[in-house]
Amino acid sequence: xxxxxRLFVTLSPFKVYVSQPKxxxxxxxxxxxxxxxxxxxxxxxxxxxxxxxxxxxxxxxxALESSPQINxxxxxxxxxNLFLNQLGGTAAPPAAGSxxx
Numbered sequence: 001x002x003x004x005x006r007l008f009v010t011l012s013p014f015k016v017y018v019s020q021p022k023x024x025x026x027x028x029x030x031x032x033x034x035x036x037x038x039x040x041x042x043x044x045x046x047x048x049x050x051x052x053x054x055x056x057x058x059x060x061x062x063a064l065e066s067s068p069q070i071n072x073x074x075x076x077x078x079x080x081n082l083f084l085n086q087l088g089g090t091a092a093p094p095a096a097g098s099x100x101x
Contacts, residue, residue, distance in 0.1 A: 002026030002061050026061040028073065034058060042070055 005021040029037065037043045037058060051058060051072035062068035 002059070024061050026059055029058045029060070031057055036064070037070065040064060042068065047072075 002024050003021045004024065006019040008017040034048060043058065055072040055074045057073060058070055059073040060068040060070040
């Protein structure tokens with residue numbers, strides 16, 4: 001899944017504005033599958049080298065057969081999976097009688 005949103009930044013005063021996000025189906029390519037994009041002439045060697053140097057891998061939206069939008073993307077693991085507890089299992093349900101807000 002891909003979330004497209006635009007960020008607008010003003011400098012004086014400094015403020016950040018975010019547009020309404022749009023969710024669309026998408027795909028993240030593993031590096032060993034980049035050849036699929038190259039074979040279909042959707043990316044070239046220059047773009048591959050640039051992506052390897054600056055980011056991580058390619059992601060795309062749309063069908064490969066009809067002009068997909070392809071971007072070089074970076075994997076960010078800083079958030080981790082907050083649904084898992086420290087032991088690697090799923091988080092425990094709240095205790096009986098406790099309130100959730």
